[in-house]
Amino acid sequence: METLQRYLAEHPFLKDLSAEQITLLAGCASNVRFDTNEFIFREGQEADKFYIIRHGKILLEVFRPNQGALAIQTIDEGEILGWSWLVPPYHWHFDARALGLTRAIVLDGKCLRSKCEEDHDLGYELLKRFSSIIMERLQATRIQLLDIYKRNDA
Template identity: 40%
Template sequence: MSTAKKLLKTLPPEYRDRLMELAREVAFPEDTRIFEEQGRADRFWIIKSGAVTLDLGLPGRRVATVETLGTGDLLGWSWMFPPYEWGFGAEALSPVRAYEFDGAEARALCEEDPALGLVLVRAVAEILGHRLRTARTRLLDFYAPHGSGPL
């Protein structure tokens, strides 16, 4: 797995500790729908154990899995940017344990300490770039005719 996906490992210890003060532990049973695409994004999670699929509804087609997240991965970035609406859906592929963070509290922490905010925004932006590249590749694979070769 890409280290870009490991939010806590990318934060300096003092910022990681401050962020973790906001965390609460949660669990999701297998097959639990964690959030829906275009739903209100008011929180995020860091996965402690288990796996979560990110999916995207495709017009006239089934829902497509665009990525599977695991231990250490950030689940949810839409809490950081208006309009605070999920860009993907998410479902527990297996039983999941995670740290949950309130998005408004995390944004307030970033405003209170702009240096922490900059580090967090950069880390989330790196994760976002990785997710968008992965989603693009999966969607190209989904829509490309078999055997069409490289674009």
């Protein structure tokens, strides 16, 4: 438990949170592991968690009828997986699958949501951090959509 708390305190994503807030987060956190190709969540399921990847690689993909899964993005060690727990209606938008043995810290979103309602300072801090992640992902997706390496035959 203590190592978990220390890991969270040292993680760049949670930098500058107070000791109390870290303790509070640690209270909602636990370690988890996924085997190769194991799904962490699937589109449409209730989103009540988020993950801090400690080791391994997660693939976000979208399933297209008749064409199978399309990879959208990979999430690496040190990065945050999942923000849907924060935004109603709290459902996952994509499938997330481990590309290899993956270890992560999972935080209970449901529990955090109610804590954020009680403690708006914490809520604000988390919202700030997650909104920048949402922004980065949106930006990356937009560039990806441009298909910049496409052939432009004369």
